[in-house]
Amino acid sequence: MATEGRAVRLVLRLAGAGLTAAMAAIHLRLWAEGYGDLDTIGPLFLLNGVVGALLALALLVTPIRLLGPVAVVTALFTAGTLGALFLSLNATLFGFSESIDAELVRPTLYVETAGVAVLTALAVTAFGHGHRR
Numbered sequence: 001m002a003t004e005g006r007a008v009r010l011v012l013r014l015a016g017a018g019l020t021a022a023m024a025a026i027h028l029r030l031w032a033e034g035y036g037d038l039d040t041i042g043p044l045f046l047l048n049g050v051v052g053a054l055l056a057l058a059l060l061v062t063p064i065r066l067l068g069p070v071a072v073v074t075a076l077f078t079a080g081t082l083g084a085l086f087l088s089l090n091a092t093l094f095g096f097s098e099s100i101d102a103e104l105v106r107p108t109l110y111v112e113t114a115g116v117a118v119l120t121a122l123a124v125t126a127f128g129h130g131h132r133r
Contacts, residue, residue: 009125055073
């Protein structure tokens with residue numbers, strides 16, 4: 001049973017890191033392809049890409065005893081990014097409005113939604129690991 005729990009955490013850890021890295025890569029690509037020229041939004045896309053890459057790396061190297069908090073922080077970061085996208089689709093964010101038909105909007109919605117779900121599951125299993133000891 002302990003081996004099964006380890007396997008589940010490993011799969012969730014790898015999936016969470018991959019989804020976080022994908023989110024970061026999308027933001028860095030869009031920043032490089034024109035979003036970087038936008039006031040406020042441009043620097044935020046760059047910041048999202050850099051922080052996302054660091055969080056993806058942290059998910060891979062963090063010891064199990066600290067994995068829960070790292071997963072929570074990453075899930076909240078991803079949820080905030082997803083919330084910002086929803087806001088820009090339905091209103092404006094720092095004067096910027098996005099279209100659902102814009103390049104990478106739909107993939108971003110999928111990646112970030114899956115990221116929040118996977119990272120939340122990872123946090124629950126990681127915290128649960130500490131309670132079973």
